Amino acid sequence: MNKLTPVFEEIFSGGRLIKMIFSDKRKKTQECQKALIRPVTIGGQLLFQVEYTWEKKVTHENLSAEEAVSRSLSLIGEQFKQINVFLEGEDMQILASKPETPRISRKTGTKKQESLAHNKKKNYIIPDGEPCDFLIRLGVMDRDGRVFKKHYGKFRQINRYLEIVEDVFPSLPVYPDGRPLRIIDFGCGKAYLTFAIYYYLKVLKQRNVEIIGLDLKTDVIEFCSKVASDLRYDGLQFLMGDIADYTSDHADMVVTLHACDTATDYALINAVSWNTRVILSVPCCQHELFSQIRSEVHQPMLKHGILKDRLTEYLTDGLRGLKLEACGYDVAMIEFTSLEHTARNIMIKVVKSPAIGKQAAWKAARAQQQYEALRDFYQVHPTIDQLTPAGGQQKSAGGHQESAGGQSE
Numbered sequence: 001m002n003k004l005t006p007v008f009e010e011i012f013s014g015g016r017l018i019k020m021i022f023s024d025k026r027k028k029t030q031e032c033q034k035a036l037i038r039p040v041t042i043g044g045q046l047l048f049q050v051e052y053t054w055e056k057k058v059t060h061e062n063l064s065a066e067e068a069v070s071r072s073l074s075l076i077g078e079q080f081k082q083i084n085v086f087l088e089g090e091d092m093q094i095l096a097s098k099p100e101t102p103r104i105s106r107k108t109g110t111k112k113q114e115s116l117a118h119n120k121k122k123n124y125i126i127p128d129g130e131p132c133d134f135l136i137r138l139g140v141m142d143r144d145g146r147v148f149k150k151h152y153g154k155f156r157q158i159n160r161y162l163e164i165v166e167d168v169f170p171s172l173p174v175y176p177d178g179r180p181l182r183i184i185d186f187g188c189g190k191a192y193l194t195f196a197i198y199y200y201l202k203v204l205k206q207r208n209v210e211i212i213g214l215d216l217k218t219d220v221i222e223f224c225s226k227v228a229s230d231l232r233y234d235g236l237q238f239l240m241g242d243i244a245d246y247t248s249d250h251a252d253m254v255v256t257l258h259a260c261d262t263a264t265d266y267a268l269i270n271a272v273s274w275n276t277r278v279i280l281s282v283p284c285c286q287h288e289l290f291s292q293i294r295s296e297v298h299q300p301m302l303k304h305g306i307l308k309d310r311l312t313e314y315l316t317d318g319l320r321g322l323k324l325e326a327c328g329y330d331v332a333m334i335e336f337t338s339l340e341h342t343a344r345n346i347m348i349k350v351v352k353s354p355a356i357g358k359q360a361a362w363k364a365a366r367a368q369q370q371y372e373a374l375r376d377f378y379q380v381h382p383t384i385d386q387l388t389p390a391g392g393q394q395k396s397a398g399g400h401q402e403s404a405g406g407q408s409e
Contacts (some may be wrong), residue, residue, distance in 0.1 A: 004094070004102055012048060012065040016087040023167070024082040024354065028363065029053065033332065035075055036165075037068060066390045072344045076102075081354075084170055086301040093170065097354075113333050115402045124159040125166065125200065134195040137227050159195045160336065164349065165200055168278045171351045172207075172252055180235060185255040186243050188213030191224045193257060201404035214246060243267050250274045258284035265383035265408045268320060268350075272327050272387055279329075279350035282336055286316040294379040319375060319382050321348060327391045328353050328360060365390055 011017055022035040031173070034053040039046060040062065048068035052059045063071055074082060077099045085092035086400045091109035096102040126132050131145035135158075140151045147155045172181055181201065188194045194213040202209045215221055224238040239246070243259075243266050254271040256264055256279075271279045289312040295302065302308045321331040329350045336347035355363055368389050375382065 003100070004073060004076065004096070004261075005069065007094070007104065008069040008278065011072075011085060011092075012068045013232075014087070016089065017048075018086040018088065019085055020072075020085040021167075021341055022072075022080040022083050023170075024080055026079055026081055030079060032079060035080065037072070038359050067174075082170070121392070124155075125162040125204070126155075126159055127327070128155065129149075132199070133231055134199055134227070134233075137231060138190070138192060138195065140192075141163040154192060157336075158192055161193050162196055162200050164280065164334070164336070164347065165197055168253075168349065168351055169205070169282070171278055173277060178208060178211040181252045182248070182250060183209065183211045183253040183255065184246070184248065184251045185213045185242050185257075186246075187256060187259045187263070188215050188220075188224065188238065190220060191215075191238065192223070193255070194236070195227070195233070197255070198233055200386070209235050211236045212246075214241050214243070216240065241271060248274060251280040253277075253280070256283075258282055258283040260285045262383040265320065265386075268324065268384065269387045270280065272324070272329075273349075277352045279324075279348070281350070282346065283313075283317055283320070283348065286313040289316050289378075289380045289382060292378075292380040295377070315374070315378060315380070316382060317346060317348060319371060319380075320384045322371035322374065323366050323384045323387050324350050326364050326371055327387060328355075330365055342377075 011020065013311075017037075017039050019038040022037075025033070031054055032052050033055065036051040036053075037048050038051075040049045041047070042062060042294060045108070047062040050061050050063060050068075050071060052061075072083075076096050081095065081097050082095040083092075083096075083129045085094070087109060089109055091107050093105045094102055123398065126135065127145075128141075128147045129145050131143060132141065135147075135155070136143055139148070140155055140158075162365075182302065183197065183201075185191075185194045186198075191213050194211065198211050200210065201211075203208045213224060218240055219240045221240045228236045228238065243263060246266075248270075251274045253272065254267060254274075254276050256267040259267055259281070261284070264281055268279065268281065290309060292309070293302065293312055293315070298311070302311070317333065321333060322330050322335045330353045332349045334347050334349050335345055353360060353363065375385070
C-alpha cells in the first residue's frame, strides 16, 4: 500500500480534486456498494466528504486531508479494487486487484471544480441553465438553457440515467483500432434517454459511438430520426422493429427501458449471446409468472391478487439477476426513477464481471444453484431459463415489446 500513499497525498493536498469513486467490490457479500469522496467547505474549513452507498441507504462522514488519505488506503486495501479520480485537468484510474502492485493510468481531464459549499445545488451532469441542443430540441429547456417547470421531472430522470451511465462507463471497452462503441436501445420511445447517452458518450466523453434505437411506432422513429439529423448526431440512428427483428454480431451496451413482459428476457438473452459488457434494463409488466407461481407456504398471501402481482414482479427480476450472475455478470438492482414518476422504478444494472478462473466459475455455479432453488421452490418456468450459464441461447429470441414508457412518460 506504500505505493499509493504518495498518490493519495497528492490528490488530497493539491487542491485539484473534484471527486473520486471507489468501485468493484472485493467481496460479493460486502454490504457497501460504492464510496465517493469529494471536497466540501464546512464553516470555512476544507474537508473531504465520504459518501457510502449501501443497498438501502446512503451515509456520509467528513474527514481532514490526512484522514482522507488513511481512509482511501483502507477502502482500496479492504473493500474495493478500483478508483476513478477526477481532478482539474486530469483523470486518473487506479486498478488494485492486488493492493501491493496497483496499476495507475492518467489522462487529460475536462471536468472543472465547482462550488465546494456543503449545501450546494445539485450538480447535474447536464446542468440547468446551460443550453443543451437535444434538450432544447425535445422541448425540455428553452434556448437559454432554462428547464421548463413542467419538464423538470424528465430533466432529473435524464440526469439520473446519465449518473448510472457514468458509473458503468469504465467498464465499456476501448478498441485499439478506433472502432465505435455499439449501443442498442430496445424500445426507445421518444428517445430522451437515447439522445442523452449519445450526448454523454459522444459530446462529453469524446468517444466514437454507434447507437441504434428501436421502437415499434412509425411516427416515433420518423420524429427521432428527424431530430438526430437536424442535430447532426452522426452515429445515432432509429429503426422500426423489436428485438425479434434485429440481429447483430455484437453490442458493447444494451439498454431496455420498460420492454414489456418477456421482451426484457429476450433482450437479456441476446445481450449475453453478444458478450455485451454493460446492460441497463428497467423491466415492465412482469405477468409471466403470475399464473405459474405455486407455494403452499405463501398461499394465504397469494390469494390477494395485488400481493401476488407484486411478489411475481420481484421474483421475475430476482431470477433474471441470478441467471445473469450465472453467466458471468455482476448484477445490481437499483432505483432508477422516483415513485412519483412511475411505479416501475427498478433498474437491473449488469456489468461483465472481471473475475476469472476458479473464482469466476465458483461465482457462476453458486448463482445457478440459487437460481434453480428459487425457481423450483415457486414451481415456475420463466423465459430467462432459456439463457444458459455458458451464455448461449436454446432457441431464437422473439416476443412482444411495447414502446418504452420510461422514454415517453
